[in-house]
Amino acid sequence: MGRIYRFSWNTIVWLGEAQDNSDKALETIENIFYSMRYVTNRRHPPLEDFERLSIPTPGSALWQDLNHLLGRPWFRRVWVIQEVALSENFYVRCGHRSLSWHVLSIFALIMKEHNLLRYLKVHNSLLNGQIGCQRVSEIDRMKNGTSPLESISSSHMLPELVAGRDAQATQLKDKVYALMGLASSSLQPNYSDTVSVCDVYMAATIEVLVVEEANNDRARSFPPWTVPYDTVVNLLCCVDHFDPQSGCPSWVPHWGKARETVSLGYDSASPKLYKAGTGPGGFPDAGNYMRIQQKLRTIVMTGRIFDIIGEYGAPFVGDVESLLHKAFFDESSSTIIKSHHMAMRCDPYPGESGLFEAFWQTIVAAKDFTRLRRAPPAYGDVFGVLLDEVIGRSPAMPHQSYPSRRLTMDHLRAQSARRPSQIYRELEEAVYAACSGRTYFTTMKRYMGLGPKYARQGDKICVFTGSHVPFIVRPHRDQSYQLVGECYVHGIMQGEVLRMNNILEEPITLR
Known part of the structure; x- marks a missing residue:
């Protein structure tokens, strides 16, 4: 099939018959494309500008129409990846209306960059518009990186x-x-x-x-x-x-x-933000290599075993809009309250950070909502308001500071696009990307971090030479380890372990 798509002049995919107001949905995609394609900032548009920008208002039935269209099964099938990526000119057709892939892909990018995906949310739906929109962006990335005539x-x-x-x-x-x-x-x-x-x-x-x-x-x-x-x-x-x-x-x-989870280390921005095993100089000498051996089932890397997990909490759960609220205010099991109790046992925090900064930076893995830049101090201001509210005292943690204009929960609940509520929405995205599916933990040396929900007491924190993020490994037989997954550990993400003379580099065998 790959050869057929490579040499086709035009490829048209059939999404199905027109239904669920699919014509209106296609028209809405075109409207958003034409009105928003040259908007360069990545902020959520003010609600009062939605109509001017041809964006349906939050309560509009057009979002439901879009959700039905983008939730059609075609968007989730694995075989469509090569269908799109290898075709020179690609169109989608639903009923009697067609749409070029270029318009659809730019629309999906706009929805993501301007934080509009939240309006496509449908509870208890696996094939919803959010997933379809994200799939379009992912496939378009592959299409742009693939030549139709070359493998x-x-x-x-x-x-x-x-x-x-x-x-x-x-x-x-x-x-x-x-x-x-x-x-x-x-x-x-x-x-x-x-x-x-x-x-x-x-x-x-x-x-x-x-x-x-x-x-x-x-x-x-x-x-x-x-x-x-x-x-x-x-x-x-x-x-x-x-x-x-x-x-x-x-x-x-x-x-x-x-x-x-949303990967901490698998994206182009991560090596610029994290340098756990590289330090300021970037990747180590080209002579550093990993070895695959023993019938392909074992790999050997050099690295440093830094610490051991002492306590771990429950996994963070919820979607983008609910995870932050559940973590703080779910009375049956407030994840943040439990994490706060664990964090307080890390005082004084090792390294240069105060305890409060280490805590909130860990909860967002030190990234902002785009996952391309470091988290700004304003995230800490909003996080502090939430933490004071749920803990019931101010300040809730040592070394907690406040902005000159003291924020309140009323500022965060405001529905307008004023700065505090905007930062709150960004914080929602940042917390979701860092925490969803992960668990908060502390180590024997009083460091705190985020790791896979499979992490357990006794697992070890390993910094592989050349890796920009640390990993959690579990001791196995014959002095080898099993890989549990990547993690964030506040205070060792900028090459600090490489400068600790008491932690030696050694071969690490993964099975």
Whole structure:
């Protein structure tokens, strides 16, 4: 199919018959595209400007129409990735109306950058407009990075495998096979029972990792292989399902399951914000490599075991709009109250941060709502108002400071687009991206962090040489470890561990 799409002049996808006001939904997409495509700031537009910008008002039925259109099954299928990415001119058609992919993709980008996706929310719906919109953006990224006439190399297949995790497929093996049309891969589809799903995911992972030193048949047959650290670090950031019973090594991502978290380290901005294992100089010398050995099931990296998890809390749950409120004000189990009690046992906090700054920075993983920049101090001001309210005293933590104009809960509840309520909405996004699906923990050395919900007491914090984020590993047999997943630990994200003379670099074996 890949060759058919590469040489097609035009490709038209059929979304189905016109229903659920799909004509109005397509018209709304075009209106938002034409009115917002040149708006460069990433702020949420003031509500009073929605009508002028051709954006439906929050209570408009047009959002429901958009939700039905973008929630159609086509947007979730894994096989559509190569259909879009490899076609030169692509259109979607619903009923008697058509829309170019360019208009649809820019619309999806506008919805994301201007924080308009919240209006597409439908409770208890798996195929909703939010997911469809996000899928359009993800597929468009791959389309822009793929030449219709040339296959990408298998060593650059990682972004495609990542994108395929959120898609739907009848066969779990298709999470890999459906993407092979994009790459010059040596993998051959095999649906027989003699090849397990784990075998396919392992083979795809090895295809990503093996570089030019092992790109011929003879080299592939004789591990160990050497792989640059930046490649393997990106791969390890894709691991967020810890299942010792899966049959796969812990460092192989489960390509058949959608992520449970928004990755801390797998994006282009993360190496600029975090430098846990690189320090100010960036990646280490090119001679630093990871080794794959023992029948492809073990990898060996250099790193430093920094600390041990002492306490951990319950996972943060909820969508973008509800997670922050649930964390603070859910009377049955306030996640923040429990985390606050754990944080207070970290006073005085190690390093240069005061306890309050360490706490709120951890809850947003030191990133703002775009995940491209550092969290601004204004987030701490709003976080402090919420914390004082739920803890019942002011200040709620040591070293907590307040802005010259004291904020109140009334400022945050204001429905207008004034600055405090705008920061609150940004904080919602930042907390969701950092905390959703993760758990808050503290370590034996009184550091605090965010890690996978699978983290447990006794797990270790490891900083691999060349990695910009730390990882949680679990001691296994024969002095080896199982990878639990990436984490944020406040106070070691800028290379501090590399400067601790009492923590030596050593080989770390992952199974």
